Amino acid sequence: MADAATSANDTKDEFNRFVTGLGRGVAGALFLALPMLMTMEMWYLGFTIARERLLLLLLVNIPLLILLAHRIGFEETFTWREASRDATIAYGIGIVTSLVVLTALGLLRGDMPAGEIIAKIALQSVPASIGAMLGRSQLGHEETGDDTKETPYHGELLMMAAGALFLSLNIAPTDEMMVLAYKMSIWHAIAVTLLSMALMHGFVYAVSFIGGHELEPETPWWHAFVRFTLPGYVIALAISVFTLWIFERLGDSSAVEIMLSVIVLGFPASLGAAAARLIL
Amino acid sequence: MTKSQQGRHRERHDPHWIEWLTGLFSALLVAAMLGWLTWEAFTRKMTPPDLAVTVLTTEKTSAGHRITFDIYNTATTTAAAVTVIGRLTEGGRVVEENDVTFDYVAAESKSTGAILFQNDPAGRTVDIHPAGYTDP
Numbered sequence: 273m274a275d276a277a278t279s280a281n282d283t284k285d286e287f288n289r290f291v292t293g294l295g296r297g298v299a300g301a302l303f304l305a306l307p308m309l310m311t312m313e314m315w316y317l318g319f320t321i322a323r324e325r326l327l328l329l330l331l332v333n334i335p336l337l338i339l340l341a342h343r344i345g346f347e348e349t350f351t352w353r354e355a356s357r358d359a360t361i362a363y364g365i366g367i368v369t370s371l372v373v374l375t376a377l378g379l380l381r382g383d384m385p386a387g388e389i390i391a392k393i394a395l396q397s398v399p400a401s402i403g404a405m406l407g408r409s410q411l412g413h414e415e416t417g418d419d420t421k422e423t424p425y426h427g428e429l430l431m432m433a434a435g436a437l438f439l440s441l442n443i444a445p446t447d448e449m450m451v452l453a454y455k456m457s458i459w460h461a462i463a464v465t466l467l468s469m470a471l472m473h474g475f476v477y478a479v480s481f482i483g484g485h486e487l488e489p490e491t492p493w494w495h496a497f498v499r500f501t502l503p504g505y506v507i508a509l510a511i512s513v514f515t516l517w518i519f520e521r522l523g524d525s526s527a528v529e530i531m532l533s534v535i536v537l538g539f540p541a542s543l544g545a546a547a548a549r550l551i552l
Numbered sequence: 553m554t555k556s557q558q559g560r561h562r563e564r565h566d567p568h569w570i571e572w573l574t575g576l577f578s579a580l581l582v583a584a585m586l587g588w589l590t591w592e593a594f595t596r597k598m599t600p601p602d603l604a605v606t607v608l609t610t611e612k613t614s615a616g617h618r619i620t621f622d623i624y625n626t627a628t629t630t631a632a633a634v635t636v637i638g639r640l641t642e643g644g645r646v647v648e649e650n651d652v653t654f655d656y657v658a659a660e661s662k663s664t665g666a667i668l669f670q671n672d673p674a675g676r677t678v679d680i681h682p683a684g685y686t687d688p
Binding site (some may be wrong): 425429447450451454455457458459461462465469485486487488491495496498499500502503505506509523524525526528529531 | 563567568570571572574575576577578579581582585586588589590592593596598628630632655656658659660661662663664688
């Protein structure tokens with residue numbers, strides 16, 4: 273009898289923890305995706321975005337979520353199976369949250385073509401699902417004090433890609449991005465490049481945040497700069513090219529113009545990459 | 553490889569060679585990008601927007617006629633709010649005049665647009681030209 277009662281309690285506990293996890297997921301999705309849900313360009317993209325590019329974005333999101341789940345997850349995940357399950361749940365939360373918020377804001381109406389409604393929700397579900405996944409890490413992640421874990425090098429690079437993707441999804445669809453690139457001269461772009469790399473390195477190594485990185489005392493500073501910051505910046509630029517291409521922002525521009533807009537977007541993307549190393 | 557302990561991460565002193573290779577490759581990419589931009593910055597002269605229109609096709613639509621065109625900006629400065637005027641004339645008399653505005657025509661780039669006419673352009677003179685712009 274006692275055993276049965278304990279196991280019933282355990283089941284109830286597990287259920288409660290799961291529901292709490294879902295709640296944190298919704299909170300994370302709302303916190304992190306609301307700026308995008310309330311951005312005009314994101315609504316327009318619902319009918320202007322090329323369908324094959326949207327599909328590619330949705331597909332890229334899947335391994336990204338699984339990777340994030342493996343790293344932080346709703347529950348402490350240890351196997352890839354559990355990580356896939358958590359990723360599916362996060363994607364689901366992202367879709368439902370986008371649907372509810374877009375409907376509540378009056379952006380989805382019955383007289384719209386189905387394709388437009390689906391595209392709008394699908395587009396918003398990408399940042400919302402990343403937000404849902406991060407909700408767990410941001411809102412009440414129980415640090416288990418003394419755990420020593422090792423992140424493989426490619427894991428660090430993938431986390432930087434995730435952070436860069438999240439921030440550039442926020443900013444790439446806005447018109448301000450292109451206006452900035454049109455207004456700035458090449459000298460400005462070079463300055464932004466140097467600033468991006470300096471801030472990336474500073475955030476992770478120099479400024480003592482919780483989650484910051486340290487070097488062993490005998491390691492010179494440029495070791496980490498070459499091994500982590502420079503690849504991170506290249507990843508941020510690559511993610512910028514990817515998001516600009518997804519949102520059809522590159523157009524028929526010349527190489528210099530494309531480079532300028534990539535550098536402008538690379539600024540938030542590189543900060544996102546640095547933040548991912550601190551938070552995740 | 554990075555070790556995480558009590559919220560702090562510590563970079564290993566003896567990394568795998570692949571980390572150095574990736575770092576070196578990235579350093580080359582960033583240096584190449586900065587080198588190219590610096591070269592462009594020194595050699596590229598800033599010229600005011602230079603706009604030209606090339607007419608592409610004339611098609612019938614359900615309520616009139618459509619003339620599509622490319623607009624090129626060959627200069628190194630972007631033009632904003634570019635107004636393009638399309639005019640149908642017949643023997644010196646203007647039959648119809650319509651205009652369209654491009655938010656931006658980026659430097660050294662092209663944009664595509666269309667002007668719609670109710671009258672048939674066939675047999676008439678079509679003139680499509682940029683009429684003005686603002687600085688972005």
